[in-house]
Every structure is written in C-alpha cells, then in structure tokens.
Amino acid sequence: MGNHEKISDAVVRRLPGYYRHLRELEHMGITRMSSQELGQRMGLTASQIRQDINCFGGFGQQGYGYNVPELKQRIGEILGLDKLYHMIIVGAGNIGRAVAHYPTFKREGFLVDALFDVDPALIGQQVGDAKIHALLDLPAYLQTQPVDIVVIATPDAQAQQVMDLAVAAGIRAIWNFAPVDLIAPEDVTVNNVHLSDSLIILSFRMHEREVRKDPA
Amino acid sequence: MGNHEKISDAVVRRLPGYYRHLRELEHMGITRMSSQELGQRMGLTASQIRQDINCFGGFGQQGYGYNVPELKQRIGEILGLDKLYHMIIVGAGNIGRAVAHYPTFKREGFLVDALFDVDPALIGQQVGDAKIHALLDLPAYLQTQPVDIVVIATPDAQAQQVMDLAVAAGIRAIWNFAPVDLIAPEDVTVNNVHLSDSLIILSFRMHEREVRKDPA
Numbered sequence: 001m002g003n004h005e006k007i008s009d010a011v012v013r014r015l016p017g018y019y020r021h022l023r024e025l026e027h028m029g030i031t032r033m034s035s036q037e038l039g040q041r042m043g044l045t046a047s048q049i050r051q052d053i054n055c056f057g058g059f060g061q062q063g064y065g066y067n068v069p070e071l072k073q074r075i076g077e078i079l080g081l082d083k084l085y086h087m088i089i090v091g092a093g094n095i096g097r098a099v100a101h102y103p104t105f106k107r108e109g110f111l112v113d114a115l116f117d118v119d120p121a122l123i124g125q126q127v128g129d130a131k132i133h134a135l136l137d138l139p140a141y142l143q144t145q146p147v148d149i150v151v152i153a154t155p156d157a158q159a160q161q162v163m164d165l166a167v168a169a170g171i172r173a174i175w176n177f178a179p180v181d182l183i184a185p186e187d188v189t190v191n192n193v194h195l196s197d198s199l200i201i202l203s204f205r206m207h208e209r210e211v212r213k214d215p216a
Numbered sequence: 217m218g219n220h221e222k223i224s225d226a227v228v229r230r231l232p233g234y235y236r237h238l239r240e241l242e243h244m245g246i247t248r249m250s251s252q253e254l255g256q257r258m259g260l261t262a263s264q265i266r267q268d269i270n271c272f273g274g275f276g277q278q279g280y281g282y283n284v285p286e287l288k289q290r291i292g293e294i295l296g297l298d299k300l301y302h303m304i305i306v307g308a309g310n311i312g313r314a315v316a317h318y319p320t321f322k323r324e325g326f327l328v329d330a331l332f333d334v335d336p337a338l339i340g341q342q343v344g345d346a347k348i349h350a351l352l353d354l355p356a357y358l359q360t361q362p363v364d365i366v367v368i369a370t371p372d373a374q375a376q377q378v379m380d381l382a383v384a385a386g387i388r389a390i391w392n393f394a395p396v397d398l399i400a401p402e403d404v405t406v407n408n409v410h411l412s413d414s415l416i417i418l419s420f421r422m423h424e425r426e427v428r429k430d431p432a
Contacts, residue, residue, distance in 0.1 A: 012420060016413035017397070043397070079416050080423025094314035101310055103371075104395060104412050110419075149418065155319075173422045175415060179320060181233070181259070189425065191418040193411065196320050197232035199391060200295050202365065202407040203326075204228060206389045207296025209405065 007078075011055050015079055017042060018052070022072035034065035084109045086146045087175075090162045091153035092117040092125075092132045095177045099151055100127045110149070114141065138162075142169035152176045163190075223271050223294075230268060231295055233258060238288035250281035300325045302362045303391075306378045307369035308333040308341075308348045311393045315367055316343045326365070330357065354378075358385035365389045372396045379406075 007015075021041055025033060035046040035053075042049070053066070056078055076082055087105075089096045092115040099105075100112045106129075115132045117123065125132045133141065141147075142165075150166040152159050152174060159178035166174065167188055174190045176182055179197075184190045223231075237257055241249060251262040251269075258265070269282070272294055292298055303321075305312045308331040315321075316328045322345075331348045333339065341348045349357065357363075358381075366382040368375050368390060375394035382390065383404055390406045392398055395413075400406045 012417060015420065016410065016416040019416065020395070020410075020413070021397075078420070078423075080419040081416065083419075083423075085419065094310050094317055098310035098314050099411070102411055105415065108412065108416070110415060148422070149415075172425075173418055175418055179236070181237075187425070189418060189421040191414055191421065193409070193414050194232065194236075195315070195318055195409065196324065197236070198407055198409050199321065199326055199365075200232040200235065200297065200324070201228060202389055202391055202405060203296040203299075203301065204231065204294070205405040205407065206364070207294075207299075209388070209403070 007055050011052050014044075014052060015075060019072065019075050019079060019081070022068055022075065025068045026072055031068050032065045033068055038066065081108055084111060085148040087112050087149040087151055088138075088141070088147050089115045089130075089151040089153055090117075090135070090138065090166075091115075091155075091158075091177075092119070092122050092127065093153060096151070096153035097127055099153065099177075100130055113145065113147070116141075139165065139169065142166065142171065147171060149173045149175055152178055152182075154178055156180050227268050227271050230260075231291060234268070235288065235291050235295060235297070238284055238291065241284045242288055247284050248281045249284055254282065297324055300327060301364040303328050303365040303367055304354075304357070304363050305331045305346075305367040305369055306333075306351070306354065306382075307331075307371075307374075307393075308335070308338050308343065309369060312367070312369035313343055315369065315393075316346055329361065329363070332357075355381060355385065358382065358387065363387060365391055368392045368394055368398075370394055 021038070035049040039046045039049045053071070056074065087110055089099055089112060096115055100115060105112065112128065112130045114130050115127055116135045116138050117132050118135045122132045123134050150162070150171050150173070152162050154162055156178050159176065159180050160182055163174055163176070163182050163184065167185060172188050174182065174184065174188060176190055176192045177195070179194055181192070182190055237254070251265040255262045255265045269287070272290065303326055305315055305328060312331055312333075316331060321328065328344065328346045330346050331343055332351045332354050333348050334351045338348045339350050366378070366387050366389070368378050370378055372394050375392065375396050376398055379390055379392070379398050379400065383401060388404050390398065390400065390404060392406055392408045393411070395410055397408070398406055
C-alpha cells in the first residue's frame with residue numbers, strides 16, 4: 001500500500017474504466033493482454049496505458065502483456081473494491097430509485113440498505129432489496145446501523161441539511177446528486193453527480209464543433 | 217467566437233460550475249463580484265478564477281471585480297446555452313424518467329420532447345411534458361422531428377444499437393447513461409454518465425484517506 005498516494009487526478013478518473021474493461025476481459029476468459037490491445041479497447045494509446053499502469057506499481061513484462069486477473073485485482077484493491085460498503089439513499093424519487101436499482105453496485109460491494117423520504121405515500125414501499133423509511137427516522141438509523149456512504153437524491157433545498165445531519169452522525173462519504181455544491185468539512189469526501197453540468201458540457205462540445213466547422 | 221478553441225479540458229470541466237454560480241448570484245441581484253469572493257463560493261483560489269476567466273477573453277477590471285450578468289452571458293454563449301436543444305430519451309426506466317423530470321434542463325434550453333421504450337405497459341404514458349413512444353417508432357421519429365441530442369438510458373446490451381441507429385439518422389450528440397463505452401464515429405460527441413465509475417471514485421477517495429491516516 002501507500003505507493004498509490006502519488007496517483008494524479010487524471011489517472012484516478014481513468015481507473016474505474018480500467019477496472020470495468022479488465023472485469024469484462026476476465027469474464028470473457030482472457031488472461032493476458034498487451035498495452036496495444038487494452039488501449040484499443042479503451043480509446044487510449046499504448047504508451048498512455050503503460051504510463052498509467054506504471055503509476056501504481058509495474059505490472060506486465062516486456063513482450064508478454066498484462067496478466068488480466070492480477071491487474072484487475074490490484075486496481076480493485078487500489079480503488080477499495082475489496083470491501084463491502086453500506087449505503088443509504090435520502091430521497092426516493094427517480095434518481096434515488098435509479099441508484100437503488102443500479103445493476104452493478106451490489107456486485108461491486110456497494111449495498112443499498114435503506115431509502116428515506118418525506119412522502120408518506122412512499123414510506124414502507126420496497127425498492128429492490130431496500131425499504132423506504134420516513135426521513136424523521138434517519139438520525140436514529142444512523143446511530144444504530146452501519147452506514148459508510150450517504151447518497152443525497154433530494155431536491156436542492158434539502159441537500160445541505162441532509163449532509164449536515166449525516167456528517168454530525170459521523171458519516172465521512174457523501175454521494176450527491178442534488179445540483180448544488182455542498183459545504184463539507186475537510187475530512188468528508190463528497191462526490192457530485194451534477195447531471196446538468198454533464199449536459200452543459202455536451203452542449204459545449206456540440207457548439208465547439210460547429211464553431212470549428214464554420215469559422216465566422 | 218473562436219478564441220475559446222484553446223480552452224483546456226480542465227477549464228471546460230469547471231465552466232458549468234461557473235455558469236451555475238453566476239446564475240445564482242444574478243438571481244440574488246448581485247451584479248459585481250471579485251475573484252476572491254467568487255473563489256470562496258466555488259472552492260477555488262482567486263488566482264485560479266482569474267486564470268480561468270482570462271482563458272475566454274479578459275473580463276473584470278483590476279479592483280472592480282467581474283460584472284456578474286455579463287460574465288454569465290458570455291460563459292453561456294461559450295457553452296452554447298443561448299440556443300434551444302431538442303432531446304429524446306431512449307429507455308423510460310428510472311434513469312430516463314429522472315432525466316425527463318430534471319428541474320433545470322428546460323430553463324437551460326434543453327427540451328425533452330419524447331421518450332422511447334420497449335415495454336408495452338409504458339407506451340402512451342406521459343412523463344412530464346413528454347410521451348413514451350414505442351421503440352419501434354424511433355427511426356420514423358428521427359426522420360420527421362427535430363432532434364439534437366439522444367439520451368441513452370437503456371440496459372447495457374441495447375445501448376450500442378440505439379447509438380448506431382441514432383447516428384445513422386444523423387444525430388451528432390449522445391448523452392449515455394448505460395455503463396458501457398460506446399463506439400462512435402469521429403464526428404459524434406458522446407458524453408457518458410457512468411454512475412458506477414463515480415461511485416468507485418468515491419470509494420477510492422475514502423480508501424485513500426484511510427491509507428493516509430494509518431500508514432502500514
């Protein structure tokens with residue numbers, strides 16, 4: 001351990017893609033793969049692949065390529081995927097339900113144990129393996145049950161309040177889908193999925209192409 | 217136009233955040249803001265803010281700060297947000313519905329005109345302003361209606377097929393939520409939202425903190 005402390009943000013962003021592709025290859029029974037082949041699958045150059053993989057400790061021998069299961073396991077360890085995580089989801093609307101039903105989370109060790117909502121019509125309903133609880137029961141739940149990650153899928157206006165409550169209860173990892181930037185203490189990891197930002201970047205890329213095609 | 221062709225990927229990723237914060241400030245009636253204040257709101261340093269904003273043409277005068285509505289409008293233009301976009305969503309499950317109901321898209325000029333699904337129980341249902349059509353009607357729809365962006369919210373196995381169909385019909389922008397890397401021609405812009413990758417990066421950040429706290 002420890003040698004991945006130097007991994008740059010750009011490499012970190014690519015790591016889940018490596019893991020995803022290596023897992024697919026393993027499922028297909030492929031045990032060896034060259035940096036060229038892996039690069040083609042992932043849309044990266046062979047030298048980029050070699051550079052990335054060097055960052056987290058040399059694998060692969062010249063001319064033999066990478067050992068797929070070994071590399072997948074090592075990347076899984078670096079990513080912390082060799083553990084189980086207990087998640088709860090606050091907000092049982094479309095986004096909360098989409099997260100609860102997401103097909104690969106359970107396989108990767110992320111268990112959705114419960115959802116919370118304010119809507120009385122939803123409370124008591126089952127979503128996949130989990131039940132929807134009253135939001136009022138959240139503080140008690142956090143005090144008595146193991147929770148590693150709190151998913152925030154509430155409207156904007158409630159998001160910060162839910163985070164503050166979770167942080168006060170000792171939660172150190174927040175996965176936020178509300179389109180606001182939450183204010184968190186230093187020792188809390190917040191990962192945002194801002195759908196609107198993603199769509200706006202798509203719009204920028206389209207616009208950029210047009211501008212490039214037809215310079216004024 | 218044209219001077220944003222040099223904007224780096226890192227700056228592009230921050231642009232939607234600038235737009236979001238500037239819009240909020242404008243709503244609050246704030247018309248001027250210094251790089252220090254904007255930096256504090258956005259969790260960036262003042263010099264980072266100045267550098268970013270210099271990338272797309274100098275705004276702000278020394279000592280006076282930025283003109284909020286002007287800067288917001290300029291960033292909106294760079295992002296292509298001064299136009300209307302017609303979107304359709306393929307897959308009317310939780311993710312498709314979450315996108316259709318997303319509160320800010322319409323305000324930002326992204327109109328969800330229709331959804332498509334294979335499930336006969338869903339076809340004909342209304343989701344927000346849009347109706348769910350049979351997937352079989354997608355080719356005819358693409359031939360007769362204006363569509364700028366196709367949102368793919370299908371299971372993995374169907375995603376590539378939907379993209380190929382959309383591309384064959386002339387679509388040049390794909391917003392993909394299926395957890396696969398789609399193969400697209402050069403002139404098609406694909407923006408992926410890989411929820412699983414985002415969760416895995418959260419797991420990495422948690423794990424990294426632990427590793428740092430207790431070095432072996």
